[in-house]
Amino acid sequence: MGRAGRPQYDQHGKAVILVHEPKKSFYKKFLYEPFPVESSLREQLHEHINAEIVSGTICHKEDAVHYLTWTYLFRRLMINPAYYGLETKEPEILSSYLSRLVQTTFEDLEDGGCIKMNEDNVEPMMLGSIASQYYLSYTTVSMFGSNIGPDTSLEVFLHILSGASEYDELPVRHNEVII
Numbered sequence: 617m618g619r620a621g622r623p624q625y626d627q628h629g630k631a632v633i634l635v636h637e638p639k640k641s642f643y644k645k646f647l648y649e650p651f652p653v654e655s656s657l658r659e660q661l662h663e664h665i666n667a668e669i670v671s672g673t674i675c676h677k678e679d680a681v682h683y684l685t686w687t688y689l690f691r692r693l694m695i696n697p698a699y700y701g702l703e704t705k706e707p708e709i710l711s712s713y714l715s716r717l718v719q720t721t722f723e724d725l726e727d728g729g730c731i732k733m734n735e736d737n738v739e740p741m742m743l744g745s746i747a748s749q750y751y752l753s754y755t756t757v758s759m760f761g762s763n764i765g766p767d768t769s770l771e772v773f774l775h776i777l778s779g780a781s782e783y784d785e786l787p788v789r790h791n792e793v794i795i
Contacts, residue, residue, distance in 0.1 A: 671748070676737055722738060759776065
């Protein structure tokens with residue numbers, strides 16, 4: 617909402633929300649009651665963990681679990697565990713959940729060629745460093761690493777490059793939809 621009129625003279629503005637009667641109670645609740653903000657770190661956890669491994673902040677599984685305890689995700693796990701699929705907020709349950717989350721993230725990053733695991737130790741690989749430096753997802757660099765070789769033609773290279781998930785976030789202009 618903006619403030620139409622004369623901002624230099626008018627101190628107040630009004631907003632009118634027009635809705636169908638069945639939705640009225642929903643919007644009233646939305647306006648007058650606090651709305652919890654949950655963490656979306658889980659959806660981007662691979663990229664964050666990979667960047668911390670590349671920077672040297674995370675060298676062991678325990679480092680990653682400790683790292684997660686300082687995040688907003690952990691704070692919300694303590695307050696609203698049901699949203700994240702947990703039944704309770706007991707310390708053992710939370711610890712187990714974080715350990716599983718870190719373990720699956722490490723396994724995915726290793727399968728993608730971004731890190732190398734030795735027992736609980738991790739070290740970055742070239743693809744992981746590239747992903748971290750250029751803000752690419754681990755799935756994108758994994759796809760590049762497995763499909764691009766020294767004899768890849770320009771046509772195939774451009775086809776592979778256009779398959780990067782990062783392009784999904786770029787808006788297309790109305791007149792450029794069909795090229």
